[in-house]
Amino acid sequence: AQTVTQSQPEMSVQEAETVTLSCTYDTSENNYYLFWYKQPPSRQMILVIRQEAYKQQNATENRFSVNFQKAAKSFSLKISDSQLGDTAMYFCAFMNLNTGNQFYFGTGTSLTVIP
Amino acid sequence: GAGVSQSPSNKVTEKGKDVELRCDPISGHTALYWYRQSLGQGLEFLIYFQGNSAPDKSGLPSDRFSAERTGGSVSTLTIQRTQQEDSAVYLCASSPKTGRSTDTQYFGPGTRLTVL
Numbered sequence: 001a002q003t004v005t006q007s008q009p010e011m012s013v014q015e016a017e018t019v020t021l022s023c024t025y026d027t028s029e030n031n032y033y034l035f036w037y038k039q040p041p042s043r044q045m046i047l048v049i050r051q052e053a054y055k056q057q058n059a060t061e062n063r064f065s066v067n068f069q070k071a072a073k074s075f076s077l078k079i080s081d082s083q084l085g086d087t088a089m090y091f092c093a094f095m096n097l098n099t100g101n102q103f104y105f106g107t108g109t110s111l112t113v114i115p
Numbered sequence: 116g117a118g119v120s121q122s123p124s125n126k127v128t129e130k131g132k133d134v135e136l137r138c139d140p141i142s143g144h145t146a147l148y149w150y151r152q153s154l155g156q157g158l159e160f161l162i163y164f165q166g167n168s169a170p171d172k173s174g175l176p177s178d179r180f181s182a183e184r185t186g187g188s189v190s191t192l193t194i195q196r197t198q199q200e201d202s203a204v205y206l207c208a209s210s211p212k213t214g215r216s217t218d219t220q221y222f223g224p225g226t227r228l229t230v231l
Contacts, residue, residue, distance in 0.1 A: 043224050043225045045222030047220075
């Protein structure tokens, strides 16, 4: 079974500063994808970034980047130059490519950007 | 372009009543997922449809929950004899999903169900 753990229920960061959200996962699979989703108060889930497990290079998307440590099964999200609009719940998710049917989500981290 | 839409956005019902939640996926997306998000919790997988294949119902919490997907497009999640613990936000997502490659899931805004 796959599990995804986000150990930080709540975090806050000053506007323009950098914050890192942690995520670890447990799997015996070797072929998978990892995702970070953002859920603002509007409830709309928005994809922030994704990482293919076979790629060694960390994914980057503008101010968002990941630190993917496959051996350690760690997948943290770094948000640089935090903006007020980054305030949201952030969910880490895992997808096993061998089954492909289910995403496994962490319980989320509530991020507040302080002006 | 149009994203995933869900209706109603909010639903309040009395315990014991049946409810139907609707999801309109992005046109052309073959995969459709239903999730449940209880207060303060992460997303719980409920059911998955892919093309004409039999749905993966492994996440449905009880036989009071069922879902259909007609014509490979619109999906309806039905909860019979609702209970207070069914109160949650129900999220639908769709994905183009071709072959063994994975594609990003695109989420709808969800339906907030409150069972009194």
